[in-house]
Amino acid sequence: MAKLVIVVDKLQDWAPFYQYDGVMSLPAYLKWQPKQKQRVRVINLCRQSHYLGTGYYCSLLAEARGHNVMPSLRAFNKFNRFEISELIEELPGTLQSLLDKALADAAEQQLLFNIYFGETSSKALRKFANYLFEALPVPILRVELSKKNHWQIRSIKIGAVHKLTEQEQGHFAEVLERYSHKIWRLEPKNARFKYDLAVLTNPNEPFPPCTPKSLELFRKAAKRAAMDTELISARDIQRLPEFDGLFIRETTGVNHHTFHLAVKAEREGLAVIDDPNSILRCGNKVYLQTLFQQHKVPVPDGLMLFKQDEDNLERAADTLGLPLVLKIPDGSFSRGVVKVTTLTELKAQLNALFEQSAIILAQRYTYTEFDWRIGVLNGQPLFACKYFMARNHWQIYKHGKGKTQSGGFATCAIAEVPAHVLQAALAACKPIGDSLYGVDLKQAGEQVFVIEVNDNPNIDDGVEDLYLGNKLYDLLVEDFIRRIELNR
Template identity: 80%
Template sequence: MHRLAEFDGLFIRETTAVNHHTFYMAQKAEREGLAVIDDPNSILRCGNKVYLHTLFEQHKVPMPDGVMLFKHDEDNLVRAVDALGLPLVLKIPDGSFSRGVVKVKTLTDFKTQLTELFNQSSIILAQRYTFTEYDWRIGVLNGQAIFACKYFMARNHWQIYMHGKTKTQSGGFTTCAVNEVPVHVLQAAIKACAPIGDSLYGVDVKQDGDKVYVIEVNDNPNIDDGVEDLHLGNKLYDMIVEDFIRRIELKR
């Protein structure tokens, strides 16, 4: 961290969190005048699913119906089931890679899972469950879509990642050209990023026919060799470097 001032830019590729060295690095780099991806504001905003839900509501971003549940409220269960029905999905604010996100099918399951999640957070987001075979992941940089993937659910599971006691399984993927993505999926992804910032984001979108639902915006999206870069190859990395150069020149 003490060497940051020697550089023009900081590109964070580690999973970020607010109470984490990645956030402190981003803050310091921004104070030193570096071009930063992920910038501190993006880490703050994307790292809280409850905040994102409120932000999407304000900016009319299409998303699953949801309600906030609070630890000491006695009517949480009734309110959520009346509004959303069953099954539904419960999320802690700062979960990642499918951790801290559970699906409940029955009232008994709801009570059990809610109790466990309230041990991790005093606020839980409950959302209507929508089944899809895959989630779109749209990579957005400076307000423009730069890559697109379909992430399929893990075998016999409702999420992309299935965490076991000894190992984690994940579903397959298909990488697409951006111009192959349905227009309403791209529009929803870009709209979701606008109130967050102009950094590099990975937007998870569920498509159900003509309807789309933004699930979340990730401030530190995977860009893995042979996955997200499968269509563009090195051109994808050129685009990121060129945007860093643009940001550096703007600061100068």
Template identity: 45%
Template structure:
């Protein structure tokens, strides 16, 4: 279980806010004894962050004690180096620049010179700004320089840039700003407002990363609630977070990603940060890296003799690519971009004209394209593998009149039917192919897509973030499926704590 501490210079600095036993003065923090188990998170709200000040020593001591502190010593040092944040803002959204232009007061009010110096001062609170137009800037600065209160000065000479940034403290704030700070703090870490009795109910905290706006998330809300219920029965406090909670990750003992992953995406950054913090992560960054790029995965499976459809990796610079596909694979052939998901970026070519047209279209999106032998089946197997063992099995049927499980229309996405079976009813060679493929990836949670034609079995791909929806993947096991996954988190978090 993690604990959150708030460190201030004096007791009265926290007087305007909700009382909490987690608020310590700097002197009290000096005497603080870390618990033998669990993680400790420190919010350093001391007034001065200058070198060798109390605020500086607070962050320094926190790091020496293995506590996760905001701001870190690195952040305090970086805020003293103007070269790191003298950033030109010309590429920011026009609404940001327009707001700065409207708010900036010329240092010489009588001057009409466009090159005259203008200045705007703002405060941000845990990456939040009072002005809606500045929210993207505030969030970006907090991700780069995580600091509870940040005083930012913008200046425009010939163009807008950040002139200075320095940490702020609660004692700097007026009554209106205190409300803004309290709201931002509440959003940043709701744990500080929990009653101690509630907090002690759980041994571990698990963050579940979701995107409420995602059209086809890996788990629907019913499934997410079932994960929460299963976790809490095991003593795990399961809490949904979004991409805005990036800096809160060290509060938790584990991260479960239930948002579609990609390398150039915040899901990968979350996985890397959680892994660096020593948290249990499913899926871990190595699994995301290996699974989300079909080129990497195809090469990995081929070199390790895992059965797959005949596959070629094509380069846009190879003029004879289409000829080579026709010669080595033939028709029909499936073309894929490396990072497509849910049947996106996948097309089937039935003849030379559609092959060349498909390659032209996909090479506009990617320098490499996969060409893969088309194996006709009425369904694809999806074998769910966790920690090296198969835990569920589904047959995903093709959309009626279509060759894929998903069919993307202009305004909707259609999916085929499904059948969920116990793993002991799945042909052994299908299960074995799934296990052989996932051993090359890691020991996380994977969904292995496999085609079976007679005695032939071929692994199509390994998904690092497989779908687990209520009434589909859990159709056979019911609540036990969620318990199996939460039990895996529990075992791994207990192992981490013992180290």
């Protein structure tokens, strides 16, 4: 568990807030010694934010001690150089229009307000505040806006906690509570947690990799193992150093915030599932096809088709025959995957898919009633399911207008999986990594083909956990603890 320290110039600066033993003056912080191998998160609220002031020295010395501090030294340097003026002058067009729209009815020509950890009291300015916080991760930002033809940033300064009004103090405390709830939580001595795990979710995702109940079962398993879990969102990226591990339970993508959070978490020394390499390697079907061929993993016969080649149509049909399957490299949940049965369909679908990607993967079509999904964790099989095709469809998922149908499933013991299916699944994961994977395979008699490896496999209550029950979540928690201890 990371220790949170709040550094102030004078202890009286913290007097209006909840009394917390982690509040220290700068001299006290420099004398304080954390427990061995304990990670430390510092919130620097020192008054003097100028170069060589106490605030600057607090961040400088915190980084020298290997502690994660906000503001970072890099953030301080932005205020002491020309980056602030560049940020003011180069406000993105979309954000400029957002600012103008948000303040269209404002009677004032000038506005002065605070941003606390990326939040502000004005609903209209929330996106704007979050943008500034991402560019300048500082606990308190003092922002002044003025209007001529358009609303513009007149100045941005580091705010001071001792200068907050009583009303501002209340808002700051509320945001800080959300930003780092560990300051405020009083835990009984016999219920202290040894580990902290962030679980990244998106409640608005249409096809999340976990149901709410499966997330709750995982959190209960974590609690039994003295691990505290907190559901976080993409906007909590600056909070990652508070945790020992990150469990991504949102559909991942390379050009996506899930990847950015995975990279930052790994840099901060957290145990991460899905790790950045796994997201990179599993996120592209063209990469997987090449990787599997290189490592002799059984896959359907396939071709890479390039947008600029004129013989794609004939080459695909002659080599693979019809019907065949076309895939965009980064599709998920059966999206961006089409089956074509005629040359006319092949031509039309190639033209459509080349609008999305410069390379298309074509594979020989193999009919099966179901696909195997083998869950693999740290190179060992975790669960096994058969996913059956959607009714009157050749895929597990059938996407319609505003509606998605899926086939049934059957969960079974690992011992019931044919040996050659299990062997192919483990062979597919080996060149990718040791994270949590879901391997999709087709079995046709004695032949087995790996279709893809998912870095973010579904774990839904009553499906993937149907055979193991709570044991599945216990195994996930045990592996996270193993990874955390290895990092330490």
